[in-house]
Amino acid sequence: MADNPYDVIGVKRDASQKEIQRVYRQQAKKLHPDLNPGDAAAEQKFKELNAAYELVGDPEKRKRFDAGEIDAAGQEAPQRRYYRDFAGADAGANAYRSSAGFADFGDSDDIFANLFGRGARGFRTRGADIRYRLEVDFLDAVNGATRQVVLSDGSSIDINIPPGTRDGQVLRLRGKGQPGAGDGPAGDALIEIGVRPHRLFTRDGDDIRFDLPISLTEAVLGGKIRVPTPTGTVMATVPKWSSSGKVLRLRGKGVPRRDGSRGDAYAKLAVMLPDKPDPALETFVADWPAGKAHQPRQKLVA
Numbered sequence: 001m002a003d004n005p006y007d008v009i010g011v012k013r014d015a016s017q018k019e020i021q022r023v024y025r026q027q028a029k030k031l032h033p034d035l036n037p038g039d040a041a042a043e044q045k046f047k048e049l050n051a052a053y054e055l056v057g058d059p060e061k062r063k064r065f066d067a068g069e070i071d072a073a074g075q076e077a078p079q080r081r082y083y084r085d086f087a088g089a090d091a092g093a094n095a096y097r098s099s100a101g102f103a104d105f106g107d108s109d110d111i112f113a114n115l116f117g118r119g120a121r122g123f124r125t126r127g128a129d130i131r132y133r134l135e136v137d138f139l140d141a142v143n144g145a146t147r148q149v150v151l152s153d154g155s156s157i158d159i160n161i162p163p164g165t166r167d168g169q170v171l172r173l174r175g176k177g178q179p180g181a182g183d184g185p186a187g188d189a190l191i192e193i194g195v196r197p198h199r200l201f202t203r204d205g206d207d208i209r210f211d212l213p214i215s216l217t218e219a220v221l222g223g224k225i226r227v228p229t230p231t232g233t234v235m236a237t238v239p240k241w242s243s244s245g246k247v248l249r250l251r252g253k254g255v256p257r258r259d260g261s262r263g264d265a266y267a268k269l270a271v272m273l274p275d276k277p278d279p280a281l282e283t284f285v286a287d288w289p290a291g292k293a294h295q296p297r298q299k300l301v302a
Helices: 005-009 017-031 040-056 059-066 111-116 138-143 216-221 279-286 289-293
Strands: 130-136 145-150 156-161 170-173 189-195 202-204 207-215 223-229 232-238 247-250 265-272
Touching: 005 017, 005 040, 017 040, 040 059, 040 130, 040 189, 130 145, 138 145, 138 189, 156 170, 207 216, 207 223, 216 223, 216 265, 223 247, 232 247
Parallel strands: 130 189, 207 265
Antiparallel strands: 145 156, 170 189, 202 207, 223 232, 247 265
């Protein structure tokens, strides 16, 4: 990945989170492997784009990156000062030396006495949570899937992506975070889901929307056609005299809900002429009186 994730996505450093998400989606649609089969360069750019978005698309990670706490790869930046920086210094200047030894911790009945003295045996702290980001395909988020996540300790675990998962939703894996201090419980692993754009479908709440091309013959005469949905192809009826922009409603073909129901899918018709010019069709239209008299823009307001 390039040094600057903002450059990879194509936004300025002061861009809003909404702007970053918008530009990322545009770029992802152009570079998605499904639209560029066999294009290794596009696939590499797609990977770099996702890695960049994983960093600055997350407000918390972006804040840490901007502050220099993590680098462009998401790794912790090295600390500026270490014990060895002081080990060779004069005793008077050594920040880690003290003539009092540990006495300064034990003389007073404060928090340090509790930590280093009689209260140490009972000291327990819950481990910190660890955040991860997992990119999944659009249909996996809609229909549900199982994906593997590699944790910070190197172990891997299969997690279930529930049907209907939304972009930005966080899944909690209890006890998979940092270990606790003493006999304290471990923290949790928080998996933020990033949903990749689909080349056809977009999500609108629990509904699915997409454009559906139809032929001129289907638009005029109507009929049964095969229509794609997130759960597979279904048959739908195109009414006679259907213009571009007409919307077909496919009930129950949208996003699953927790109660077992599903949203709907909405197919917006787009009348498409043949790829190659047809002289016979041109002659018919030129000699068609009703076509010349038709005024489709009559109701438009200037």
